Amino acid sequence: MGLRVERLSKSYGPVRAVDAVTLEVPPGATLALLGPSGCGKSTLLRLIAGLVPPDDGRVLMDGRDVTRLPPQKRDLGMVFQDFALFPHLNVADNVAFGLVERRWDPESRHLRVEEMLALVGLAGLGRRRVTELSGGQQQRVALARAMAPGPGLLLLDEPLSNLDEALRTELRAEVARLLDASDAEAVYVTHDQVEAFAVADAVAVMRAGRVVQAGTAAELLEAPADAWTARFLGHENVWEGEEAVRVARAAGLARAPGPGQALLLRAEAVTLAAPRGSGVAATVNEARREGLAWRLTVRVPAWDAQVVWRGHGRELVSEPVPGASFDLVAPATAWCILPAGEGQ
Amino acid sequence: MARSWLGHATGAAALAFLTLALFVPLAAIVWRGVAPEGAQVGAGLLGTLTDPYYLGRLWFTAWQALVSTLLTVALGLPTALLLARYGFAGRRLLTAAFSVPFVMPTVVAGMGFLALAGPRGVLGVDLRGTLALVLAAHVFYNFAVVARLVSGFLEGLGPRLEQAAATLGAGPWRALWRVTLPLALPATVAAATLVFIFCFTSFGVILILAPQARFATLEVELYRLTLRLLQLDAAAALALVQLVVVGGLGWAYTRLQARLAVPLAAAPATQERPRGLGAALLGADLLVVGAVVLAPLVALAAQALTGPDGSFPSGANLRAMLESPRSVGFATLGLGLRNSLAFAAASTALALALGTAFAYAVARGGWRWLDGLSLLPLATSPVTLGFGYLITYPWLVATFWGVPLAHALIAFPFVTRTLLPALRALPAGQAGAAATLGAGPWRTLWRVELPQLRSSMTVAAAFAFAVSLGEFGASLLLVRPEFATLPVAIYDRLSRPGITNYGAALGLALVLMAVTTLVMLVLQRRDRGEF
Numbered sequence: 001m002g003l004r005v006e007r008l009s010k011s012y013g014p015v016r017a018v019d020a021v022t023l024e025v026p027p028g029a030t031l032a033l034l035g036p037s038g039c040g041k042s043t044l045l046r047l048i049a050g051l052v053p054p055d056d057g058r059v060l061m062d063g064r065d066v067t068r069l070p071p072q073k074r075d076l077g078m079v080f081q082d083f084a085l086f087p088h089l090n091v092a093d094n095v096a097f098g099l100v101e102r103r104w105d106p107e108s109r110h111l112r113v114e115e116m117l118a119l120v121g122l123a124g125l126g127r128r129r130v131t132e133l134s135g136g137q138q139q140r141v142a143l144a145r146a147m148a149p150g151p152g153l154l155l156l157d158e159p160l161s162n163l164d165e166a167l168r169t170e171l172r173a174e175v176a177r178l179l180d181a182s183d184a185e186a187v188y189v190t191h192d193q194v195e196a197f198a199v200a201d202a203v204a205v206m207r208a209g210r211v212v213q214a215g216t217a218a219e220l221l222e223a224p225a226d227a228w229t230a231r232f233l234g235h236e237n238v239w240e241g242e243e244a245v246r247v248a249r250a251a252g253l254a255r256a257p258g259p260g261q262a263l264l265l266r267a268e269a270v271t272l273a274a275p276r277g278s279g280v281a282a283t284v285n286e287a288r289r290e291g292l293a294w295r296l297t298v299r300v301p302a303w304d305a306q307v308v309w310r311g312h313g314r315e316l317v318s319e320p321v322p323g324a325s326f327d328l329v330a331p332a333t334a335w336c337i338l339p340a341g342e343g344q
Numbered sequence: 345m346a347r348s349w350l351g352h353a354t355g356a357a358a359l360a361f362l363t364l365a366l367f368v369p370l371a372a373i374v375w376r377g378v379a380p381e382g383a384q385v386g387a388g389l390l391g392t393l394t395d396p397y398y399l400g401r402l403w404f405t406a407w408q409a410l411v412s413t414l415l416t417v418a419l420g421l422p423t424a425l426l427l428a429r430y431g432f433a434g435r436r437l438l439t440a441a442f443s444v445p446f447v448m449p450t451v452v453a454g455m456g457f458l459a460l461a462g463p464r465g466v467l468g469v470d471l472r473g474t475l476a477l478v479l480a481a482h483v484f485y486n487f488a489v490v491a492r493l494v495s496g497f498l499e500g501l502g503p504r505l506e507q508a509a510a511t512l513g514a515g516p517w518r519a520l521w522r523v524t525l526p527l528a529l530p531a532t533v534a535a536a537t538l539v540f541i542f543c544f545t546s547f548g549v550i551l552i553l554a555p556q557a558r559f560a561t562l563e564v565e566l567y568r569l570t571l572r573l574l575q576l577d578a579a580a581a582l583a584l585v586q587l588v589v590v591g592g593l594g595w596a597y598t599r600l601q602a603r604l605a606v607p608l609a610a611a612p613a614t615q616e617r618p619r620g621l622g623a624a625l626l627g628a629d630l631l632v633v634g635a636v637v638l639a640p641l642v643a644l645a646a647q648a649l650t651g652p653d654g655s656f657p658s659g660a661n662l663r664a665m666l667e668s669p670r671s672v673g674f675a676t677l678g679l680g681l682r683n684s685l686a687f688a689a690a691s692t693a694l695a696l697a698l699g700t701a702f703a704y705a706v707a708r709g710g711w712r713w714l715d716g717l718s719l720l721p722l723a724t725s726p727v728t729l730g731f732g733y734l735i736t737y738p739w740l741v742a743t744f745w746g747v748p749l750a751h752a753l754i755a756f757p758f759v760t761r762t763l764l765p766a767l768r769a770l771p772a773g774q775a776g777a778a779a780t781l782g783a784g785p786w787r788t789l790w791r792v793e794l795p796q797l798r799s800s801m802t803v804a805a806a807f808a809f810a811v812s813l814g815e816f817g818a819s820l821l822l823v824r825p826e827f828a829t830l831p832v833a834i835y836d837r838l839s840r841p842g843i844t845n846y847g848a849a850l851g852l853a854l855v856l857m858a859v860t861t862l863v864m865l866v867l868q869r870r871d872r873g874e875f
Contacts, residue, residue, distance in 0.1 A: 051507050071510040072518075078511035084504045088526045097522075101513030149513065 001063045002027040003153055003185045008047055008057035017043040019209035020057070025202075030179045030186040031214075032200035034193055036232070040209040041189045045155050048187060050074055061153060072101070076153040077146030077184075081161050083138045085130040091117070091141050092126030098149040116144040119178070136167045143175070147182065154179070154186040160195065172198050193233050205229050212341075226341030227262035236308040237265035240340055243305065250303040251280070253335055262340045267309050269334035272298070272326040274317045279327035282307070287320045294320050300328055348775075350785035351709020358701040358714065365753055366721060369732025370587070376580040376735065392581035398565070402585065405561040408475065409543035412482035416539050419483060420490025421532060423633055425524065426626045427491065428498035431615030438630070439495075443488040444864055445637055447807065448857065449814025450485075450548025451831040455838075455853040456640030457481050457553055459647040464846075466643040473554050481549045484636055486542055490535040491633075497531040498524070503615075534600040541593050545586070545725045548816040548831070552838065562586050563817065566727045571821065576735070583728040590723035598716045641857060648854035652843050661847035665837075665855075675828035675836065677852060684830045684856075687747050688812040694752035695808040696801065699759025704789070706760075707767040708775075718760045721753045726817030729753060734821060741822055747829070750818040755808035762807065766800035767793070806866045813860055830856045 003025040010018040018040045025031045033041040046052045048059055050071040058067045066074045077098070085094050092113050099109045117123050120140040130138060139159060146154060159175070160168045176199045179186045190196050196203045197217045204214040205225075213225035224230035230238050239247050244263035248256040257263050273279055282298040285306065289295075296309045307328060318324055392398055427439065445453065457480065461471040471477040505527070509519040547563040560568070562582055569579035618626045651658030665677045675683075702718050705711040721729065729750055733741055740746045770793060778788040794801075816831045823832050830852055837849035 049511060051510070070515070071507075072513045072515045076511060078508065080504065080508060082504065084508035086505060086508075086523060088523075088529075097509070097514075098512035100522075101518065145512070155511075 001060075002029065003048070003187070004060040005044075005048060006058045006060070008044065008059065009055045010043055010047055010052065011055055016209045018047060018054075021206075021209075021211055023204060023211065023214065025185045025187060027185060028183055029202065030188060030200040032196035032203045033187060033189045033206055034191070034196040034203050034232075035206035036191060039206040041191075041206050042157055044206070045157050045187060045189050048153075049076060049078055049155050074153070075151050076155060077149065077151040078155040079139075079142045079146045079157065079159045081158040083142045083162070085138055085141055085145070087129075087131055089130070090126065091122065091128050091130060091133070094130060094141055095126075095144045095148050097145060098151075102149055112148055116148045119147075120144045121174070135163050136171060139163065139171065143178065147178070147184075150184075152184055154182065154184050156186065156188045158189055158191070160190075168195070175199055205232065207232075221268075222266065223336060224264065224338060226339045227264070228341040230262075230264050230338060235264055235266065237267055238338075239263045239305065247303045247305050248335075250305075251330065251335070253332075255337060257337050260340050262338045264336040264338055265307060265330060266334050266336065267307070269331060270307065270309055271329045272296070272309060272311075272316055273329050275325040275327050277327040277329070279329035282326050282328040284320060284322050284324045284326070287322060296320055298326065298328060348708055348785035350789065351705055351707075351711070353709075354701040355705030355709045355711040355714060358698060358705055361698060361701075362717065362720075365749060366724065366729075369729065369736040370724060372736045373580045373583050373728065373732050374587075376576055378580075378584075392578050393585065398578075398582065401560060401562055401565050401582075404559070405544055405563075408478070408561070409540050409546070412479050412486070412543040412546075413536050413540045415479060416483050416486045417490055417532060417536055419633065419636065420487045420535070421494060421528070422625075423487075423491045423629050424494035424498065425520070425528070426622075426629055427495040429503075429616060430618040430622060430626055432618060432626075439492065440864070442491055442633060442637060444641070444861065445484050446486070446488045447810035447814070447864055448485075448641075448860055449831050450816050451552060451834045452644065452814065452853050452857045452860070453481055453484060453640060454549050454552030455834065455850060456644040456857075457484075459643040459850065460640050464647070466646060473556055473559075475554060475559060477553045478546075478549055478559065480636075481553060481640075482543050482546065484640060485549070486539040487633065487636065489539055489542075490532070493535040493538075494528055494531045498528055501527060530600060530603060534597060537593055537597045537600065541590055541597070541722060544590060544593075545722075547725075547727060551835070563725055563727050566725075566731065567817070567820065570727070570731050570734075576731075579731060583725075583731065586725055586728065587723060590725065591720065594719035594723045595716050598719060644850065644853055644857060648850040652847060661851035662854075664844050664848040665851035675825070675833035677833075677855060679826075680828055680830040680833040680852065681855065681859075683827055684813055684859075686744075687751060687827075687829060688809050690745070690748035691751035691755060691812040692805055692808045694748060695755040695759050695812075696805055698752060699756040699804060699808070700763060700801075702756065702760045703763035703767050706764060708785070715760075715764070718757050722757050726750070726754055726815060726819075727821060730818035730821030733818075742824070744827070747819060747822050747827060748812070750822060751812040751815050752808075754815060754818065755811040758807045758811060759804040762800055762804040763797065766797050770796060802866060806863050810860055810863045813856065813863070 005021060005023045007020045007022055008018055009016070009020050021044060023031065033044060035041045043052065047054050050059075050066070050069060054067065058065055060066065061074060061076075086097065089097070095113045095116055096109045099112060104112070113126060114123070117126060120143055122137060122140050122144070125133075125137070130141060133141065139162075142159070156175075160171055163171065172195055179188070179199060188196070188199050202214060202216055203220055205212045205220070207228065212229050213220060220229075220233060224233055224235065227238050227240060240262045244257045244261070248263055271279075272282070275281065280300055280302050282300045284296055285299050286297040287294060290310070292312070293310055294313050298307050298309060300307055313320055316326070318326075423442075427435070457477055458472060459466060461467045461469055461477060463470050463472055465471075505523050506519045509523045514522060544561070545563050546561055547567070550559060550561055550564050551567075562585065566579050566582050566586070569575045569582065616622075646656070648661050649657040649659075651660040702714055706715045724732075733746060733750055737746070740749065774792055775785075775788050778792050783791060814831060815829075816835070819829050819832050820835065823829060828836070834849050834852045834856070837845045837852065
């Protein structure tokens with residue numbers, strides 16, 4: 001039956017940190033709560049954990065109403081942003097903490113700790129003090145500790161935010177694998193959309209205490225709820241107002257955006273083909289590498305607009321350098337008319 | 345942190361001063377004890393150390409200090425846990441109020457407990473001369489040390505770890521047992537060590553509340569041997585023993601405190617409001633603490649304003665302390681107050697200079713071992729210090745500066761311990777930034793560091809002032825009649841029979857308490873509970 005949150009609300013003074021949020025996580029699935037800082041995603045997570053009492057609403061785990069229960073009576077595990085490892089215990093005792101609370105016998109505890117440490121790649125480090133570990137290692141201990149008792153629900157509060165870029169990329173894949181393999185539901189809070197899509201089955205985008213849109217990666221990227229969400233998810237070709245109308249007309253679209261609407265061109269559906277073909281003429285303005293891929297800003301004189309394109313250089317017929325000419329081919333499905341959404 | 349020439353210079357200056365003002369007198373004492381005139385080297389020392397009477401004194405000093413420490417921790421630790429967890433209106437004022445006893449002069453505390461449970465006490469039961477009263481006074485004094493040190497440490501950790509424990513299945517009591525208490529242990533042990541040191545060297549409290557021979561601590565015994573019996577050799581031997589014991593413990597404390605430096609939680613955690621059982625426990629704890637802390641002081645005020653005929657309020661006692669009786673050597677309020685304030689001002693200036701030099705040398709000059717040395721005056725104990733001055737610098741003692749010097753030496757450890765954490769907390773890049781802008785170490789100290797330390801220095805100065813006002817042990821040995829301080833004047837009156845004398849003592853104690861409380865008000869606004 002999974003996790004269900006109904007009309008959950010929490011205010012701090014005049015600020016509605018969480019505003020009547022309703023969400024559902026099917027059994028075994030992972031949901032990412034994605035949003036900028038201050039959007040309420042961490043507060044929502046703490047409401048689900050029971051660390052903060054809600055003003056209104058219910059939390060149901062496997063059909064059971066746990067709203068009134070303290071965290072220790074809900075069957076969950078939590079991974080904190082700053083790891084929150086117990087400094088007076090070594091690695092093994094940290095991992096075994098929840099097992100001791102659930103009265104496992106020493107033999108079973110020992111076996112389970114070994115199993116968990118092997119799972120997160122820290123085999124043999126049981127006796128180390130947690131203060132001697134690196135950031136990445138500490139995070140793995142925090143994961144192992146939360147998962148060891150086999151809870152029905154896993155809550156992760158920006159677990160990779162305190163790590164550097166390279167470590168984050170590496171751990172992202174590992175965490176995704178662990179969450180997939182586990183039977184438990186998981187709610188993963190992050191402000192990084194790459195992380196959200198990599199780790200979760202479904203993503204809920206939050207803004208100012210509300211869920212703006214929830215769905216799979218495909219659903220969100222292909223049809224964002226509004227211009228704000230589109231930009232937050234990483235789309236860069238979003239036009240509003242007069243500019244949007246002009247581009248729509250110049251591109252020959254069936255419909256132009258009206259007042260309160262925006263125009264989205266999905267860069268992943270756009271191709272840069274050989275010049276003087278079936279597309280519209282475009283010249284490269286700026287070309288930058290992003291890791292192994294290119295990020296090109298091309299100018300389309302016919303539309304009087306700039307388009308951002310990302311991809312690997314091999315697909316292109318000529319070198320992606322400023323001044324190079326291409327034909328920009330944008331099928332009808334690449335375009336999307338969206339509500340503009342509330343102010344930025 | 346790069347070591348600057350200024351850091352080395354201050355370190356050298358501080359060390360030189362300390363040598364002259366502390367090591368030389370101490371060495372004189374040690375020498376006196378080890379090689380007394382006309383006796384074999386070591387014979388006097390050995391004789392004293394194996395004398396069953398003195399061994400008995402050592403044993404008594406140690407176990408009463410241990411019991412006092414345990415009782416203090418029993419009251420202070422729960423308070424610390426509750427204060428760290430719960431936030432409530434008036435919390436700051438309350439924590440400040442709890443620290444009042446610590447700066448109270450020992451004579452005031454002693455008078456307070458007499459007023460509470462002495463021969464004419466408010467409670468009606470006469471506990472004067474019992475060990476129980478002494479232990480109660482020790483708890484009154486030192487409870488704040490435990491409460492503030494431990495709660496400050498726990499607040500720095502934040503509630504995150506208990507929350508993690510909750511998500512792992514541990515309810516509040518389990519989390520307390522498995523997470524909070526183990527974490528609080530190092531801070532508690534450090535605080536307990538400090539409390540043990542204070543109780544071990546207890547002097548004024550014992551002298552006033554339980555002056556019988558069987559309750560004499562080492563410090564009291566030292567005083568008797570020096571002043572009354574003039575057995576300086578045996579006194580020196582005892583001073584040496586005390587030095588070794590307390591010195592070792594003081595060193596242990598500085599090691600512990602270094603390990604306690606926990607980086608503060610990234611975001612200051614908002615504390616819970618007390619609810620249910622928590623609120624009940626908090627209320628009960630505050631009630632007990634309030635009783636322990638306030639009762640003696642309130643009783644003192646009440647008794648001081650009660651006339652010999654029982655009328656209240658009455659100014660009889662206040663009048664008595666203004667009169668100068670015919671016998672020479674009895675200080676009036678005017679003389680005592682003037683001397684106390686003058687000595688306090690002079691010693692505060694000295695203590696600030698010395699304490700700042702110490703803190704700067706340790707933090708910026710890399711003279712880390714000075715840190716341990718700075719607790720040596722506490723280990724030396726005031727009576728020993730006074731004794732050392734008497735035999736080393738008798739010419740100095742005859743002038744005004746003898747007493748302030750001794751007071752400054754006793755007070756400067758508090759200054760160092762307040763300033764050192766504050767100095768260390770200054771962002772490390774500042775000195776480098778100032779240097780790139782053209783400021784050398786001295787200019788940096790003057791323009792960048794000291795201005796930021798203003799509030800810490802105010803706290804330190806207030807502390808030093810209060811310590812000097814209330815200092816009793818060294819003063820008793822060093823003061824001349826014309827230099828009598830308030831604590832000495834109080835003790836004088838108390839040692840003579842008669843209701844008027846007792847009344848005058850009460851009046852003087854009330855004035856001293858009022859002045860000290862005023863100083864505390866300055867402390868309250870700036871303090872962060874570090875020690």
